[in-house]
Amino acid sequence: MKINYITTSTFGLEAVVKREVERLGGENINVSDGRIDFSGGIEMIPRFNMWLRSGDRLLINFAEFYAYTFDELFEKTKALPWEDWITIDGKFTVTGKSIKSQLFSVSDCQSIVKKAIVERLKPKYNVEWFEETGPEYKVQVGLLKDKVTLTIDTTGPGLHKRGYRLDAVVAPLKETIAAALIDLSYWKKDRILFDPMCGSGTIAIEAAMIARNIAPGLTRDFASKYWPQIDEKIWKDEKSKAYAEINVDVRPEIYASDMDPKAIETAKHNSRLAGVDDSIFFDTRKFDSQTPAPGDYGVMISNPPYGERIGTLEEMKEIHKNLGLFLKRNPSWSLYVITSNEEFEKQLGKKADKKRKLFNGNVKTDYYQYFGPRPPKNDTI
Template sequence: MSKVTLIATAAMGLESIVANEVKNLGYKDVTVENGKVIFKADFQAIARVNLWLRTADRVKILVGEFRAESFEELFEQTKALPWADFISKDAEFPVIGRSVKSKLFSVSDCQAIVKKAVVESLKKNYHIDWFEEKGAFQRIEVALHKDVASLTIDTSGAGLHKRGYRYLHNEAPLKETLAAAMIQLTNWNADKPLYDPFCGSGTIPIEAAMIGQNIAPGINRSFAFEGWNWYDQKWIDEVHEEAEDVAKYDQPLYIIGGDVDHTMIELAQNNATEAGFPDALRFKQIQVSDFSTEDENGVVIGNPPYGERMKEKDYVEELYRQLGRVIRPLETWSVYIITSHPHFEKLYGAKATKKRKLYNGNIKTDFYQFWGKRPRNK
């Protein structure tokens, strides 16, 4: 089986986590750049990484990369790429684009030129003059950065954060990919209790359950590549069989989601059921100030409101104080909170062991990590 160059795109700050996931799947030739992880693999990897990557946004095939400072260069070099190796003659292949710090700054013109060049290339290979484009969806992207053009084909379809379980959510949902990254940045494992005091629609508890039972995040959804007539169904079947073989459905979970809003609790429970965890997770309506536990150690992971709106500021700051008063005495528990509030540590009442910059959508946040003490030996 020949090799292909794949690009796993990532939100800013998550590139190293995505790279580790790629390496853990067995792919060694990995390069990390801003917003993306590039690696070479066999064609079956398209199915495997789409199924397993928890923190990447999507997976693309890199068809070619070259310098292009004129429309003629863009056309000729695009035309010379092996498009017929990837795009079938009945495929629907729209072109999207972007341009940053490049002489070819008109994105619409670049898209039109790439489309024309791809058509000319396919005409030569398929010996036809007209493409109806009524078949499988194969979206091409031309991305120009400092006069270097990258031509890719998207293999994922819908973004990888769309696992298929969250049909409804709250107003400002945490992306599944970011929730999974937050969990992977903690010291949690399935043998420890996990508590999310701001669970909303249940994303953090559900992602933790999938990690705890080693369930592939894409197991219940479809991908664009599955409709491509050249992509071998055997590769897809083998990857799904692998995922079933390594899943630990019998792994007990002690995961609790709390929220002050009873409608969120109902929503979280519905999403957990859709994800395949109707009874494994617990959700309850609770004020932060009412939380208590007799467990000697565990992990708190939370995405509280940030107080971005002025009318919420006082409420949010008091919420952070309450969180500190309740959680700080649990010395052997580790606490991980994401927020954009600049004074979270002061309000919480402790300095974080470690902080990490992350982006929640377009909001720049800090991921505060308070590491708990080692529990006493029993």
């Protein structure tokens, strides 16, 4: 049985997430703003949840239709085979969103969809009341220009919640975005990676996990793990396969520093939880005009502070200037920086080779990319 799925994505990262969907075996892929549609078998649910690094969550695209009145929404929702997924004890909440549609009251759409599902399931299960004490099926009703999309969330807490970041510093980067920044750089596990403003260590930890092929969702839980439709064996096999595929012998050369000792303590703790503390060299150190490069042909990926305080603005200016000086002193290096600061290129002193817009939460940022030369052939694997 083929199922229609949606992997949701941060705006601006659709191309990265599309590549992931391709790699993981998605078929009939279609990309639009913030979502990648595809189809595949039921085994995609464990596989995608376990392996997506940049995608936000995996949804079942249960149905799509047009609705212009509440009656239409009710009847079309009620006609769908909800019993294929939602169990007699299933807990089903309905969330919603509506953009440019006649049915603009989200709360009304939500309650109508909930009622329609209940009315569908009552005769199917021959009950009048649902206890909702079992597995969770989060339904979303999305309206865009009167087109209704009904989805069921397989993921639970968003996929950025890998489980290793129990502690975070101020303004941490989402794990899914960090993984995408690495994907968009030309970093490979045989090259040096350096984040000189690492905060809670997200970029370094994600890079180490990529290098060692550790599945990002290996140790966490998912809503769909409790769904009877997916044989427990599929979950077990996917997990055993993921453990077997870890490159235990790979020791990437990753450096992560921050001027805040508490950030380094946090980053170390997180890297231990992620099982990659032996792959990252941590250091409490201020990034300044003298910061040395730990080798040649390295890749610097960083997320410097970006705030509006006057003090911070001055500090940011200094950091951007020093990033430019670092590149000048180390012409074999590549530099990748995510920031919302629009003065970035001017303050660094050089135009980026490429710039990509993306959203870090609600903050509009740019990912500035300065491509260094490729390492000589015999230095690469």
